[in-house]
Amino acid sequence: MSDAEPIALDPPEELSISLGEAMFTQRAIRRLDPDRPIAAADLKIMMDAASKAPTGANIQPVRMLVVTDRAKIASFGELYHEAWWAKRADAYGWEPDQEIPADSPYRMPALLASEMAAAPAVVLVFSHDAPGVSVYPTVQNLMLAARGLGVGSVLTTLHASVMDRVNDLFSVPTDVRFHCCVPLGYPRGNFGSTHRLPTSGTTFLDSWGSPPPW
Amino acid sequence: MSDAEPIALDPPEELSISLGEAMFTQRAIRRLDPDRPIAAADLKIMMDAASKAPTGANIQPVRMLVVTDRAKIASFGELYHEAWWAKRADAYGWEPDQEIPADSPYRMPALLASEMAAAPAVVLVFSHDAPGVSVYPTVQNLMLAARGLGVGSVLTTLHASVMDRVNDLFSVPTDVRFHCCVPLGYPRGNFGSTHRLPTSGTTFLDSWGSPPPW
Numbered sequence: 194m195s196d197a198e199p200i201a202l203d204p205p206e207e208l209s210i211s212l213g214e215a216m217f218t219q220r221a222i223r224r225l226d227p228d229r230p231i232a233a234a235d236l237k238i239m240m241d242a243a244s245k246a247p248t249g250a251n252i253q254p255v256r257m258l259v260v261t262d263r264a265k266i267a268s269f270g271e272l273y274h275e276a277w278w279a280k281r282a283d284a285y286g287w288e289p290d291q292e293i294p295a296d297s298p299y300r301m302p303a304l305l306a307s308e309m310a311a312a313p314a315v316v317l318v319f320s321h322d323a324p325g326v327s328v329y330p331t332v333q334n335l336m337l338a339a340r341g342l343g344v345g346s347v348l349t350t351l352h353a354s355v356m357d358r359v360n361d362l363f364s365v366p367t368d369v370r371f372h373c374c375v376p377l378g379y380p381r382g383n384f385g386s387t388h389r390l391p392t393s394g395t396t397f398l399d400s401w402g403s404p405p406p407w
Numbered sequence: 408m409s410d411a412e413p414i415a416l417d418p419p420e421e422l423s424i425s426l427g428e429a430m431f432t433q434r435a436i437r438r439l440d441p442d443r444p445i446a447a448a449d450l451k452i453m454m455d456a457a458s459k460a461p462t463g464a465n466i467q468p469v470r471m472l473v474v475t476d477r478a479k480i481a482s483f484g485e486l487y488h489e490a491w492w493a494k495r496a497d498a499y500g501w502e503p504d505q506e507i508p509a510d511s512p513y514r515m516p517a518l519l520a521s522e523m524a525a526a527p528a529v530v531l532v533f534s535h536d537a538p539g540v541s542v543y544p545t546v547q548n549l550m551l552a553a554r555g556l557g558v559g560s561v562l563t564t565l566h567a568s569v570m571d572r573v574n575d576l577f578s579v580p581t582d583v584r585f586h587c588c589v590p591l592g593y594p595r596g597n598f599g600s601t602h603r604l605p606t607s608g609t610t611f612l613d614s615w616g617s618p619p620p621w
Contacts, residue, residue: 197604197605197607197608199602199603199604199605200602200603200604200605201600201601201602202431202600202603203431203600204425204427204428204430204431204432205427205431206427207427208425208426208427208430209425209426209427210425210426211418211422211423211424211425211426212422212423212424212425212426212429212551212552212554212555213418213419213420213421213422213423213456213555214418215426216418216422216456216459216460216548216551216552217416217417217418217419217456217459218418219459219460219461221461221465233619233620233621234621236619237606237619237621240606240609240610240619241606242427242430242431243606244603244604244606244609245430245431245433245601245603246430246433246547247433247435247547247550247561247562249562249564250512251435251512253603253604253609255609256609256610256611257606257609257610257611258610258611258612258613258614258615259610259611259612259613259619260612260613261612261613262613265613265614298464298465324539325538325539325540325542325543326539326543326562326564326586326587328539328543329539329540329542329543329544329547330543330544330546330547330550330562332544333460333461333543333544333547333548334430334547336461336544337426337430337551338426338430341426341427347461348461348463348540348544350463350540363613363614363615364614364615364616365615366615369615372540373540386415386416386417387415387459388413388414388415389413389414389416389458389459389467390411390413390414390458390467391411391413391414392451392454392455392457392458392471393411394411395454395458395467395469395470395471396454396470396471396472396473397470397471397472397473398472398473398474398475399472399473399474399475399476399479399577400472400479400577400578401472401577401578401579401580401583402578405447405450405451405454405473406447407447407448407451
């Protein structure tokens, strides 16, 4: 495996969506259809697209663990739920499964924490201690390719308190570092436009604080 | 600026390239045409596309400094050259501007170190200490959008020994953290297919080491 030769691949026809459409409608999708599995061929397209992202010195350090086994996802979902609430306990002192107001930005993330166990697929992203600069472009390609295939995704992390059990669940070696996890599924909601700060305010020209010409 | 309201944007027509073509032909482009500037309208498209990437809790922490002023790029290029060779000195004990064999993977990066001063545009990526998970998906969107516009790019970093001078050059506040820089220019070479490890070897199914069904 590790001595495989690098290969070139043609762009898959399935990724015919325009780049603009894919990027400008990449919503975080947390409400996943639990009853619609993702075809292995589509998972391969996502992995191939992910592999095309740049990495420092082209070392390609990312290793993806794709989980489609329902029992394993159910076990992982319990750990994800625990981890999500442990993060909120750390940050805000919240109790597990406490009520979250309908207008809170945490409402949908908390729903995902409860529903992760039913996700049709989950991708866990690892490396042997690569820096983020060589990992997250790859993850973004994965999620853009998912969008291109009509599959929803969201970039999530875990809490340190569950990592040993996650690693045990998937037989991950101790010298491997976890980066993030990406649940995948066909959306119960819709893709659509996202709202962002205007780049006239987040971008400078030639000197810090100097506005761009737009 | 910081109190600007988030806005929605339609996908720009200029990003009509297919997602697959953009991702599967995103080469690192280091030989840039110094005589062909990049239109401000195209820079805006790249920044808007970058802004569409996901960030943790949608905090949108990335601030981009776009440099098109030729004198500033020339000054930055000197610092980049010094930084690039400082990294090689740290890693291999190399002398600045020493000969690099034609078949070395460092040949083109060293060429860029010498030519950065003539790049038509350079984007410096900053945040107030955001983690890589909230920065590099944004950078990847920027580079994919550049590809979609026919503009070459490559993700590069600096060496700590030049950071104070870089920050001085662009009046960057001391509480802001540098992440990476992305030179932009029309390629002297061509876009084209890239070679990567086959995902049959970098991807596992359901358990570490278990091969995927492809």
